[in-house]
Every structure is written in structure tokens, then in C-alpha cells.
Amino acid sequence: LFPPCNGPREAQPARTTAAWSDMTTVHTSVVVPCFNEDDVIDLFHQELVAALEPTGTEFEICYVDDGSGDGTRARLKQLAATDPRVRYTSFSRNFGKESAMLAGLRMSRGEAVVLMDADLQHPPHLLPRMLELHRHGYDQVVARRDRTGEGTLRTILSQRYYRLVRRFMDVEVVDGAGDFRLLSRRAVEAVLSMPESNRFSKGLFSWIGFDTVSFAYTNVQRAAGSSKWGGRRLLNYGIDGLLSFNTRPLRLAIHTGLWLFLSALAYTVWILFNVVLDGVETPGYATLIAAVVGLGGIQLATLGIIGEYVGRIYHETKRRPHYVVRETDDSGAAQPGPAV
Numbered sequence: 592l593f594p595p596c597n598g599p600r601e602a603q604p605a606r607t608t609a610a611w612s613d614m615t616t617v618h619t620s621v622v623v624p625c626f627n628e629d630d631v632i633d634l635f636h637q638e639l640v641a642a643l644e645p646t647g648t649e650f651e652i653c654y655v656d657d658g659s660g661d662g663t664r665a666r667l668k669q670l671a672a673t674d675p676r677v678r679y680t681s682f683s684r685n686f687g688k689e690s691a692m693l694a695g696l697r698m699s700r701g702e703a704v705v706l707m708d709a710d711l712q713h714p715p716h717l718l719p720r721m722l723e724l725h726r727h728g729y730d731q732v733v734a735r736r737d738r739t740g741e742g743t744l745r746t747i748l749s750q751r752y753y754r755l756v757r758r759f760m761d762v763e764v765v766d767g768a769g770d771f772r773l774l775s776r777r778a779v780e781a782v783l784s785m786p787e788s789n790r791f792s793k794g795l796f797s798w799i800g801f802d803t804v805s806f807a808y809t810n811v812q813r814a815a816g817s818s819k820w821g822g823r824r825l826l827n828y829g830i831d832g833l834l835s836f837n838t839r840p841l842r843l844a845i846h847t848g849l850w851l852f853l854s855a856l857a858y859t860v861w862i863l864f865n866v867v868l869d870g871v872e873t874p875g876y877a878t879l880i881a882a883v884v885g886l887g888g889i890q891l892a893t894l895g896i897i898g899e900y901v902g903r904i905y906h907e908t909k910r911r912p913h914y915v916v917r918e919t920d921d922s923g924a925a926q927p928g929p930a931v
């Protein structure tokens with residue numbers, strides 16, 4: 592049923608450093624990025640605790656407030672004050688989900704770390720099953736949603752997108768496999784060892800490897816509040832996915848250029864023959880315009896691709912921190928800055 596793995600995992604001590612030595616060992620960390628989730632956060636917290644307590648695991652919940660403009664930060668502070676298992680970090684502004692997940696992973700101390708959304712689209716009742724699979728030795732346990740209740744257009748577009756991505760990318764990205772996953776401690780360390788500021792998590796998780804298992808669950812609509820993903824954001828996410836992991840679009844540009852050159856050569860030879868045999872008779876207006884416009888388009892697109900890579904180099908060389916912390920109850924683990 593599931594791919595092979597290393598066999599049952601022995602109980603491993605949680606990561607400890609001087610700053611954390613006063614804490615009891617934590618087996619499971621749940622990392623939750625929250626952006627304007629005021630409406631749903633209490634309900635989420637209740638369901639999460641209700642799902643985790645029966646498993647008997649020592650757990651902590653690392654909430655990351657991604658610069659919310661509503662009452663999310665106050666709620667998280669309150670939760671952290673009343674429940675010792677809750678920790679939180681709050682950003683100075685909205686830095687995006689990828690940065691929030693990164694901060695959460697840096698905060699986490701558990702041997703198993705679960706990433707999940709705050710809107711209850713990642714059902715907490717799946718956690719015992721994920722922990723069980725982790726105990727059987729898997730380093731990554733992925734809960735994959737099906738596309739129940741989603742618009743037909745979006746479903747078709749996503750499926751096309753994943754087909755395209757699979758053709759172009761070196762890393763395996765699976766349709767429906769999002770950020771709802773459990774990572775073992777060594778998988779988390781592997782993810783954290785990647786310092787890039789342009790973080791495309793789906794690709795990073797796949798890139799680190801390790802024994803991975805996935806199972807599907809029925810898609811659920813968010814419990815309250817609204818999704819932060821519009822069409823444009825999704826398109827940019829798609830472009831990120833394509834460009835983050837290799838330079839194949841550049842290779843494609845070279846191939847196109849070579850084919851065009853060869854075609855031009857053949858066409859030139861043909862024209863020369865015609866001129867020698869029959870003399871010049873057609874004005875060639877249509878051919879000229881077509882060639883100028885077509886080639887101009889291809890050149891601009893290629894320049895755009897090159898520019899996109901140069902822009903990425905520019906961003907990476909600045910080595911800015913991934914986020915700025917406004918406040919946290921975490922002693923050092925969520926410190927921003929490139930993880931080297």
C-alpha cells in the first residue's frame with residue numbers, strides 16, 4: 592500500500608539547546624501560519640487540541656501571525672498566556688505564508704513537525720494517522736486533498752499546471768499535495784538548511800527527499816474568513832514554481848533560437864535559388880512583417896526569461912532576512928536571517 596521505508600522509528604530525544612533546556616521534551620510541534628484568521632482561530636485551536644490530546648504525545652503549537660490586521664495577534668497572545676503548550680511569533684507586516692512557515696519551522700522543537708493551515712481546511716482529525724505513519728518510519732507524511740467542491744475551471748487549470756510543472760521541473764510536485772504535511776526532525780533541518788529567500792515550499796519539500804508517504808482526504812471549504820489567493824497570486828505562484836528549481840526555460844530559449852536560425856537558413860537558400868532562377872518579382876512585404884514581429888516577440892520573451900533569473904540572483908545576493916519579528920515568546924529559535 593505504501594512505499595518502503597526504513598522501518599519503525601526509535602524514540603528520539605527532541606532537539607535541545609541551552610535556550611530550551613528548561614522545557615520538557617516535545618515530541619510533536621504543530622506549525623500554523625495565520626494571516627487575518629481572527630474568525631476561526633479559536634475554533635481551530637479547540638479542534639487541534641482535541642485531536643492531539645488523545646494521542647498522548649507531548650506537543651507544542653507554534654502559531655505565526657503573518658502581520659495580521661485584525662485581532663489575530665491579540666488572540667494568539669491570549670492563547671499563549673493561558674496554554675503553556677502554545678508559542679507564538681508575530682511579524683511586523685505581512686511577509687507571506689512561505690516566510691511564516693519558515694519562522695514556524697525555526698521555532699519548532701519536536702521530533703515530528705506538522706505544518707497546517709489555520710482555516711480548518713487541513714482537518715486536525717487526520718493528525719493521529721499522520722503521527723502513526725511517522726512512527727512507522729516515514730520522514731514525510733503528506734495529506735493530499737482531492738478537489739471536491741472546487742470550481743471546474745480552477746480544477747482544470749491546476750491539473751494543466753501540474754502537468755506542465757512535471758514536464759519542466761526536476762523535483763516531483765504532486766497535485767493536491769500542499770503544505771499539510773508532517774516532517775521528521777531531520778527533514779525539518781534539511782529544509783532549514785536551504786537559505787534561499789525565494790522559497791517555493793512544495794519544491795523544497797520534494798527536493799530534500801527522504802521516505803515519503805501520502806494519503807488523500809476529502810477537500811473541505813474554509814471554516815470562516817476568506818482565502819488570500821486570487822487569480823494573479825496563483826499565476827505568480829505558478830511562475831515561481833517553474834523558475835525556482837532549474838534553468839530549463841533558458842534551455843528552451845536556446846532551442847527555439849537554434850530552430851529559428853536553421854529555418855531562416857533554409858529559407859534564405861530557397862529565396863536565393865528563386866532570385867537566381869526567376870529574378871526578383873514579389874515585394875515580400877508580408878514575409879518581412881511576419882519575420883520582424885515574430886522574432887521581436889520571441890526576443891522579448893527570451894529577454895524576460897533571462898531578466899527573471901537575473902532578478903532572482905539580485906534578490907538572493909541581498910541576503911535580506913525572510914521576515915521581521917514584531918514580538919515573540921520564543922527564545923531565539925524564530926530569529927530571522929538567512930539560515931546558513
Ligand code: UDP
Pocket residue numbers: 623624625626627628657685686687688691707708709710712813817818819820
Ligand atoms: N497565510 C499566511 N500569510 C499569507 C496568506 C495566508 O500566513 O499571506 C496563511 C493563512 O492564514 C492560512 C494559510 O496560510 O492559515 C492558507 O491560506 P488561505 O486559506 O488563504 O489559502 P488557501 O487555503 O485558499 O490556499
Ligand code: MG
Pocket residue numbers: 708710712813818
Ligand atoms: Mg485555506
